Amino acid sequence: MAGRASLIAIALILAALFGVAFANSSSPGDFGITLLSGLFQGMLLFLVASGLSIVFGLMDVLNLAQGSYFMVGAYVAYDAQHAGGVIDLTSVLPDPNLRFIGAVLAAIAVGALLGYLLERGLLRPLYSRPIFQLVLTFGVSLVALELVKFIWTTTPYSWTELFGVRESFFELFGQRFSTYRLFVVGMGIALIVAIGLLLQRSRIGIIIRAGVEDREMVQALGINVRAVFTLVFTLGCAIAAFGGAVAAPFLGASTTLGNIFLLQAIAVVVLGGMGSYSGTAVGSVLVGLAIAVAQDTAIGTAFAALPSITPMLLLVLVLLVRPSGLFGKS
Amino acid sequence: MQSLTPSSRGGWLRGYWLPALLLVFLILFPFIVGALTESSPFGVARGDRMVMRGESVRWQSVLIEVYILAILAMSYNLLFGFTGVISFGHALFFGTAGYVLGLLLEYTALETGVALALGVLAAIAVCGALGLLIGFVTLRLKGVYFAIFTLAVAEMFFIFFGRWQLTRAEDGFAITDLPVWLDPSQSRISFYYVALALAVLTFLFIRRLVNSPTGAVFKAIRENEDRAQSMGYNTLNYKLLSITIAGMLAGVAGILQVILNKKVGPELLGVSYTVDPLLMTIIGGIGTFSGPVIGASGLHFLDVFLRDAELVIAGITIDIANIWALLLGVIFILVVIVFPFGIIGTWQRRRATRKQRAVTTGHPPSA
Numbered sequence: 234m235a236g237r238a239s240l241i242a243i244a245l246i247l248a249a250l251f252g253v254a255f256a257n258s259s260s261p262g263d264f265g266i267t268l269l270s271g272l273f274q275g276m277l278l279f280l281v282a283s284g285l286s287i288v289f290g291l292m293d294v295l296n297l298a299q300g301s302y303f304m305v306g307a308y309v310a311y312d313a314q315h316a317g318g319v320i321d322l323t324s325v326l327p328d329p330n331l332r333f334i335g336a337v338l339a340a341i342a343v344g345a346l347l348g349y350l351l352e353r354g355l356l357r358p359l360y361s362r363p364i365f366q367l368v369l370t371f372g373v374s375l376v377a378l379e380l381v382k383f384i385w386t387t388t389p390y391s392w393t394e395l396f397g398v399r400e401s402f403f404e405l406f407g408q409r410f411s412t413y414r415l416f417v418v419g420m421g422i423a424l425i426v427a428i429g430l431l432l433q434r435s436r437i438g439i440i441i442r443a444g445v446e447d448r449e450m451v452q453a454l455g456i457n458v459r460a461v462f463t464l465v466f467t468l469g470c471a472i473a474a475f476g477g478a479v480a481a482p483f484l485g486a487s488t489t490l491g492n493i494f495l496l497q498a499i500a501v502v503v504l505g506g507m508g509s510y511s512g513t514a515v516g517s518v519l520v521g522l523a524i525a526v527a528q529d530t531a532i533g534t535a536f537a538a539l540p541s542i543t544p545m546l547l548l549v550l551v552l553l554v555r556p557s558g559l560f561g562k563s
Numbered sequence: 564m565q566s567l568t569p570s571s572r573g574g575w576l577r578g579y580w581l582p583a584l585l586l587v588f589l590i591l592f593p594f595i596v597g598a599l600t601e602s603s604p605f606g607v608a609r610g611d612r613m614v615m616r617g618e619s620v621r622w623q624s625v626l627i628e629v630y631i632l633a634i635l636a637m638s639y640n641l642l643f644g645f646t647g648v649i650s651f652g653h654a655l656f657f658g659t660a661g662y663v664l665g666l667l668l669e670y671t672a673l674e675t676g677v678a679l680a681l682g683v684l685a686a687i688a689v690c691g692a693l694g695l696l697i698g699f700v701t702l703r704l705k706g707v708y709f710a711i712f713t714l715a716v717a718e719m720f721f722i723f724f725g726r727w728q729l730t731r732a733e734d735g736f737a738i739t740d741l742p743v744w745l746d747p748s749q750s751r752i753s754f755y756y757v758a759l760a761l762a763v764l765t766f767l768f769i770r771r772l773v774n775s776p777t778g779a780v781f782k783a784i785r786e787n788e789d790r791a792q793s794m795g796y797n798t799l800n801y802k803l804l805s806i807t808i809a810g811m812l813a814g815v816a817g818i819l820q821v822i823l824n825k826k827v828g829p830e831l832l833g834v835s836y837t838v839d840p841l842l843m844t845i846i847g848g849i850g851t852f853s854g855p856v857i858g859a860s861g862l863h864f865l866d867v868f869l870r871d872a873e874l875v876i877a878g879i880t881i882d883i884a885n886i887w888a889l890l891l892g893v894i895f896i897l898v899v900i901v902f903p904f905g906i907i908g909t910w911q912r913r914r915a916t917r918k919q920r921a922v923t924t925g926h927p928p929s930a
Contacts, residue, residue: 295711297651358900364649367710368845369899371651375838376892383889492834496718499711507708541722545715552712553700 239559254526262406267525273414275521276421280476281498282513284469290445290508292462297370300495301377302470306340306477307486311390313339337478344474345467352466389487417479425514500544504551506561520544596622615751623755629860630762631819636855638812639840644850645773646805647785652713658832660686660814665827675740687814694810698803725829735828770852848905
């Protein structure tokens with residue numbers, strides 16, 4: 234568990250963020266918008282970072298292609314939702330709401346399949362050479378980017394088809410809040426709890442946690458660690474693709490998505506402490522909020538790049554105080 | 564174990580005849596191409612100015628690009644191949660040096676020559692300081708942390724310079740003011756020799772450094788850092804030294820790139836200037852002296868020759884230029900999996916085993 238210093242650090246960061254957000258907002262509604270958008274970004278980050286974190290903890294592989302799965306998820310979901318793409322679901326599922334569920338499922342399936350292929354086909358031979366795994370996943374991210382450009386061209390897509398949840402708003406304090414954002418935040422929290430429970434309570438979760446502690450011991454107890462590796466890696470990629478799919482209605486699909494989210498997710502994982510699940514969850518929320526606050530602050534000023542730099546600034550600050558992250562083992 | 568070790572007896576030239584021959588060829592290269600294609604290596608005179616036109620001049624710039632990439636790859640290899648520190652942010656040094664030089668040349672009222680001299684010195688100094696700073700903050704972290712930290716910092720710089728209005732954001736700015744003797748659009752051949760000289764000096768410097776006692780510690784860190792530490796070496800200091808030197812050398816490459824293109828822009832900080840040296844080092848051979856040079860020249864020549872080529876698969880014509888990045892990525896993955904020691908590395912290993920076999924069986928080596 235986190236020590237007192239970490240809790241103080243988290244409280245300080247939160248206090249600073251809320252302070253800045255409050256100073257910037259003119260009304261409670263304004264503040265609420267910043268908060269919701271921060272949580273929304275945080276949940277998207279969590280979807281990329283959770284796989285990264287668990288895979289690193291268990292297998293010592295930092296999957297630099299994780300962002301690509303997010304990007305591919307966004308493209309697949311966009312493609313499936315809109316008419317005239319590679320996957321055309323418009324005739325099968327005419328209702329846009331249902332089709333969106335189909336699109337998300339398609340993205341998850343593609344992510345899981347690609348993740349499985351990467352682990353079984355390319356990563357397996359390299360477990361004895363860890364630095365080459367890093368280099369390999371880096372190479373895979375380049376190939377993924379080029380393939381996406383090849384299939385969907387480099388022009389970014391923005392989500393045009395409006396459907397129930399995406400369109401609707403609710404009003405609070407005189408401000409209009411997007412129901413879809415709230416929906417994603419709710420789903421993200423549900424997923425955080427679900428994965429947490431899976432890790433804490435289920436048999437496979439116990440094996441995964443034991444594997445994070447001591448991989449060889451688990452193997453010596455007669456458990457097929459390799460199969461667990463494959464499962465965890467596939468799951469991580471599927472979750473990242475899911476993240477891309479639910480982000481697409483807001484962010485659209487573009488070739489820069491992968492790198493942006495990879496870097497931010499890495500900041501989250503390192504900031505939370507590598508291999509620590511609760512660290513990743515807390516880190517996602519912190520970084521998401523920080524980005525939202527920075528976006529508010531940067532509007533109309535010369536610091537247009539501030540939101541993109543914020544995760545790294547936060548990371549550098551935390552690492553200077555706690556070199557192994559908030560929840561990391563020192 | 565190096566490919567260039569001179570034999571114990573005979574003149575100094577004996578072990579070095581191949582590189583010496585290559586160097587002579589490269590020095591004469593503009594004139595050889597000039598004679599073969601009947602073009603002047605100095606360009607075409609128009610009035611009192613020289614216009615850079617003709618085959619010889621065109622090939623000079625191809626080779627200059629090779630030299631720049633080779634310097635970049637060699638500096639990367641010092642860090643990755645000899646010290647065992649993996650960085651994903653080498654473009655940071657390359658681009659920062661370019662920006663520092665560009666800012667001094669274009670944004671100060673200094674005289675051209677003074678601005679150039681100051682710019683070069685400042686660029687290299689800033690790269691060294693940057694390497695020292697990044698190393699100081701992160702090198703005590705484990706390898707993976709360091710790699711992603713460098714990636715993050717490089718990306719931060721990329722975003723920052725891509726949006727900085729002073730340097731014209733993503734358009735970048737042109738270098739208009741260069742001394743005539745260095746200006747590649749007025750006297751390319753002299754810039755060719757500057758780049759060649761710097762590439763050769765970098766090669767010799769890295770060889771000298773790695774073969775020194777300091778270099779021995781670098782390699783000890785690469786093999787087993789804990790062991791090097793328990794032998795009493797302050798490994799952090801040595802890693803700091805390695806990243807500082809590598810950063811400065813990458814800065815030299817960035818300076819040359821800016822002078823060659825006469826343009827400074829955020830693409831200098833882009834991920835491709837990290838990927839290229841990484842790829843060139845791995846393909847040529849990690850931790851070998853000539854590997855990065857061979858990787859750099861091989862990949863760049865492939866790029867130049869294949870850029871206009873077309874591939875016909877099942878009736879569909881594909882421009883190689885469009886899928887070049889994809890091809891590179893696939894080569895990247897294949898090399899990492901099946902060819903992890905690169906061209907030079909594999910060749911050296913094979914030679915070493917052949918020698919060993921010859922020693923054990925008593926037969927002289929066949930080659």
